[in-house]
Structure formats: structure tokens, C-alpha cells
Amino acid sequence: MNAQDVAAYLQSNPQFFEEHAELLATVQLTSPHSHRAVSLQERQMEILREKNKGLELRLADLMRHGHDNDRTQQRMHAWQLRLLGEPDSHALPYAVQDGLQQVFDVPAVALKLWDVAEQYAHMEVVQGGSDDLRLFAEGLRAPYCGANAGFEAAGLLELDEVASIAMVALRPPVRSAGEVPGAAFGLLVLGSADARRFHEGMGTAYLVQIGEVAGAALNRLRD
Numbered sequence: 001m002n003a004q005d006v007a008a009y010l011q012s013n014p015q016f017f018e019e020h021a022e023l024l025a026t027v028q029l030t031s032p033h034s035h036r037a038v039s040l041q042e043r044q045m046e047i048l049r050e051k052n053k054g055l056e057l058r059l060a061d062l063m064r065h066g067h068d069n070d071r072t073q074q075r076m077h078a079w080q081l082r083l084l085g086e087p088d089s090h091a092l093p094y095a096v097q098d099g100l101q102q103v104f105d106v107p108a109v110a111l112k113l114w115d116v117a118e119q120y121a122h123m124e125v126v127q128g129g130s131d132d133l134r135l136f137a138e139g140l141r142a143p144y145c146g147a148n149a150g151f152e153a154a155g156l157l158e159l160d161e162v163a164s165i166a167m168v169a170l171r172p173p174v175r176s177a178g179e180v181p182g183a184a185f186g187l188l189v190l191g192s193a194d195a196r197r198f199h200e201g202m203g204t205a206y207l208v209q210i211g212e213v214a215g216a217a218l219n220r221l222r223d
Helices: 003-012 022-026 040-084 092-103 131-139 152-156 205-221
Strands: 028-030 037-039 108-113 144-147 164-170 186-192
Touching: 040 092, 040 205, 092 108, 092 186, 092 205, 108 152, 108 205, 131 152, 131 164, 131 186, 152 164, 152 186, 164 205, 186 205
Parallel strands: none
Antiparallel strands: 028 037, 108 186, 144 164, 164 186
16 A cells, blocks of 8 residues: 555544554654654644644734725725815815825825816926827726836826836716726826835725726816
């Protein structure tokens, strides 16, 4: 019999150790921790302790993620309340931009808008948006997170070095299920000198929500 045959036999005959209980005390194994000989029972206890430790680590990790999500939700709520409570449409773009930087502790945030009503055309966030930037935003159907590959949008950020970047297109709010999203009328840019702050593998659910909320709030500035 080979090792697989022995293992298969023991799995199929769990009563074996009940019928030969003396083996539990006489079989000696080497502990990977102390490198000393231990009984089968002791080794089983070590395995159970290792499994419990792994489960405790996983539980701690899940709790940490849960706390992080709760904190992010609270920050999102505070930011949304700020936008809802802003009566001055001229101040709204800066409430979006500065609010994100403060509430979410983002190193740099920039906002660029176009196709706004004439009374808002003089605003700084409307100036300087190139046709290429507009085309890029229109083609951005999902938030981009990753390294700064020389994006024009990175130049909007007041940051000496932009190593990683997140970009979200701003569109009018979708008012009914199945409605096709409208054309982009802005771009929200978040940047960091830390290459790990925004990376390809990160979740974008909150960025999607941020883009939808900002688009809905800023929609009142459109022409």
C-alpha cells in the first residue's frame, strides 16, 4: 500500500482509531515547530491551533475592512450633505473638489467642466479643457485607476509628482432604469505621489458613486 491508499483507508474507516486507540499514544510524529517527537494527538492539536490562528487572522482582516467601509460611508455621507447644502452654484465645483480632498484625505483633486451655462463660463474649472481631454472623458466608461502614463489630466493637479491617478467622467444623472448615460461634461481627477495609492487592482465602487453624485450635483451648471 502506498501513502494514498493508507489515507483513503483511514478516511473510509474512521472507526480504526477507536478499535486501536493505543496507536494514538504510541505513534510519534515530528512537530514542525519544536522539531521534537509528539504523539498523534498532540500533532492534531497543533494543526487545530494553526487553523484557529488562520481563522482569527481572517476574521480580524474582515473586521478591519468592515471598519474601513463604515468610515468611508460616513465620509461619503458628509461630502454629499455638503453638496446638498451648498446654495451657491458658483461655489459648488469647489465644494466637490475641496470636499473630496478634505473628507477622503486625497493628496490632490482637480475638476474640469465644459458645456456649462454662460454665467459659469468665467470659472477657473471651465477654463483650459482641451478637445483631447473631452474625448478622453467621453471614452471613459468606467473609472480609471493606475499609474500616471503621461495623462494630460495629471497636469490639472497641483502636485509636483503624480505617480498614480484616478479619473472619473462626469455625466448627467440617469433618471430611469435602462436610460443611456448622457455625454460627459466634466472630468474628476484624483492624484498622489504614492504609486500604490491608486492601482489597477483596487475596487472602484466608491469612485463610481463619487462620479454619479458629483455629476448629479454639477448638472445644474450645464447649458
